[in-house]
Amino acid sequence: MMTLSEFLIPSSEYAARRGPEDVIVLSSRARLARNLCDSSFPAWAKKPERLQILKRISDAVVSLAPMKSCLLESMDNLSNNDKLALMERHLISREHTARGVGSGLAINKEENISVMINEEDHLRMQAILPGFQIRKVWERIDHLDSELEKKIPYAFHPEYGYLTACPTNLGTGIRVSAMLHLPGLALTDQISQIVGAVSKLGLAVRGIYGEGTDALGNLFQASNQMTLGETEEDIVIRLEKVIRQVVKNEENARQTLLEEKDQITLLNHIGRAWGILSNCYTIETRETLNLLSFIRLGIDLGMFPKGKRSDLEELFLITQRGHLQLAAKENMDAPQRDRARAEILRKKILKLKAPQKVKLKPLES
Numbered sequence: 001m002m003t004l005s006e007f008l009i010p011s012s013e014y015a016a017r018r019g020p021e022d023v024i025v026l027s028s029r030a031r032l033a034r035n036l037c038d039s040s041f042p043a044w045a046k047k048p049e050r051l052q053i054l055k056r057i058s059d060a061v062v063s064l065a066p067m068k069s070c071l072l073e074s075m076d077n078l079s080n081n082d083k084l085a086l087m088e089r090h091l092i093s094r095e096h097t098a099r100g101v102g103s104g105l106a107i108n109k110e111e112n113i114s115v116m117i118n119e120e121d122h123l124r125m126q127a128i129l130p131g132f133q134i135r136k137v138w139e140r141i142d143h144l145d146s147e148l149e150k151k152i153p154y155a156f157h158p159e160y161g162y163l164t165a166c167p168t169n170l171g172t173g174i175r176v177s178a179m180l181h182l183p184g185l186a187l188t189d190q191i192s193q194i195v196g197a198v199s200k201l202g203l204a205v206r207g208i209y210g211e212g213t214d215a216l217g218n219l220f221q222a223s224n225q226m227t228l229g230e231t232e233e234d235i236v237i238r239l240e241k242v243i244r245q246v247v248k249n250e251e252n253a254r255q256t257l258l259e260e261k262d263q264i265t266l267l268n269h270i271g272r273a274w275g276i277l278s279n280c281y282t283i284e285t286r287e288t289l290n291l292l293s294f295i296r297l298g299i300d301l302g303m304f305p306k307g308k309r310s311d312l313e314e315l316f317l318i319t320q321r322g323h324l325q326l327a328a329k330e331n332m333d334a335p336q337r338d339r340a341r342a343e344i345l346r347k348k349i350l351k352l353k354a355p356q357k358v359k360l361k362p363l364e365s
Contacts (some may be wrong), residue, residue, distance in 0.1 A: 004082045005326055007071045009111050014089070015313035019131020023300050024247045026179040026219070029090070030137040031126040032145050033164045033173040037155040041165050042103075042118045050102025050118050057117050060151040061106045066144055067115075071107045076100040081331070084322025090128060090179075092116055113144065120165045121173075123148075132247075134240050138176055138232065161228065171228030176235055178243050179208075183218040183297045184253030187265060194249055195220070201242055202226055208289075217289035217316065222246065254301065263357050270298040270355045278349040282338040288319050288345065295349065303355040315348055 008014075019027070035041060039053050054074065061067055075083070075096070083097040091107055091114040103118040116124040125148075127141040155163040161171035169175075185191045195205045204225045207215045222243060224235045257266045273294035276283075292315055299307040317323055319341045325331055328340065 002071070004071070004073070004078065004085070007107070008085070008089075011314050011318050011323065012310070014111070015317060016310040017130045019129055019133055021247065022131035024181055024250050025132040025243065026181055027090070027128055027130050028133040028137045029126055029128040029175075029177050029179070030134075030141045031124060031175045031177075032141055033121045033162070033166075033169045033175075034123040034125070034145070034148075035121050035155040035163055035165070037153045039122065042120065042122060043165060045102075045118075047102055053122055054102055054104050054117050057115075057122060057152065058104055058106065060148055061115050061117075063151065064144060064147050066113055066140075067106055067108050069109045071105075073105050074101070075103040075105060078105075081322050081325040084320075085326050086322075088317060088320045088322050093119060093124065095119060096124075113140070121169070132178065132243065134176055134178060134243065135236055138174075138236050142232070168225075169227050171226075172230070172232050172235070174227055174232055174235060175223050176239050177221050177223035178239070180220045180222060180243070180246060180250070181218060181293065181296065182220055182246070182250050183293050184250045184257060186218050187269060188253045188256060190249070190253060194246060198222060198242060198246065201238070203239065203242055216286055217293040219289075219293070254297075258301065258358065258360055266298075266301070266303070267355060267357065270294045270303055274298070274349060274352065274355055277345045278352075280342045280345060282335065283342045283345065284334075284338055285320060285341070288341060289316065292316055292319075295352070298355045302358045304352045305356070307352050311348060315345065319344060 036053065039045065040049055042050065045053065058072055062070060062072055083092065086092045086105070087094055087097050089111065091111065092105060093116065096103070096105070096116050096119045099119065105117065106115040107113070112129055113127050114125070125141060125144060127137040127144070129137050157163055162173040164170050164173055182191060185194055198205055202225055204223050206221045206223070208217065208219045208221070222239070224239055226235070257263065273291040277291050277295065292312060295304070296309065296312045298304050299309050299312060318327065321337060324337055324340055332340065
């Protein structure tokens with residue numbers, strides 16, 4: 001039987017995937033919450049019923065064309081490191097890492113569609129693509145949802161729409177989001193202002209792994225808050241519009257930093273990050289991601305002429321806890337992980353020469 005490590009796309013290939021406008025918009029995601037009309041919601045279902053629901057949904061999911069050759073697994077068969085690695089790739093939620101018997105997961109071969117079974121709802125299905133592809137991910141998951149609804153009966157109310165465990169998902173059950181890299185706004189002290197403005201427009205801004213998590217590495221998720229009383233099309237249009245404005249603000253912030261005398265603020269932050277990462281012998285995840293954010297910014301701005309963004313994307317991934325321990329094929333305590341992480345970083349970052357001042361030019365998305 002294929003293990004998760006054997007199934008997952010190698011980290012170097014995963015990090016090399018590109019999408020439109022992916023300098024700032026790293027990825028786009030659309031998620032739907034659904035429940036069966038004739039079964040208890042997961043929080044109320046006893047173990048025998050959860051197992052029955054898992055089998056029923058699993059059979060329906062694997063019969064769909066987009067899920068051909070998918071990985072289908074019960075959560076109790078996955079190790080903690082497996083679950084962490086899946087969360088680090090944004091294929092499952094933080095909440096689903098705590099699930100065991102009676103919960104499951106299906107991931108398509110391309111790793112751009114995943115289905116969580118018996119998370120908070122019976123079904124949490126999502127499509128995720130690199131770059132700014134909000135409409136495309138929505139269309140992809142909408143198609144999967146329509147095909148699945150032909151096979152299993154959803155809980156639906158003519159007035160309230162799709163019924164969900166949490167009232168905030170009631171209605172369309174849709175969450176559409178974009179992962180944004182915003183170091184320019186952070187360095188120019190505009191990030192709080194932008195987050196506040198986006199929130200007033202009805203969007204939520206969260207950290208790297210969603211609700212309740214920090215914005216490590218200057219990474220922010222922007223998503224819709226309302227799911228009731230608004231159509232999916234309206235939600236997608238509004239999110240696209242807001243994201244485009246945030247991208248423009250980030251581009252302007254980067255240009256401002258480039259135009260500052262001697263680019264001193266940029267060179268200071270990027271140079272310090274390069275110095276620490278290329279010489280560290282122990283380093284924690286939080287500091288790693290925050291410093292890698294500045295190296296990525298330097299590569300995007302041309303301060304590391306030989307630097308490749310895909311190498312940085314891979315470092316964001318393989319220095320995190322789950323991927324570190326999967327690669328080592330063993331559990332490590334925090335000091336061991338910090339040393340292993342530092343060794344990886346030194347080898348990679350030392351290949352980059354110190355950041356250089358760049359000539360001013362229009363930024364390209």
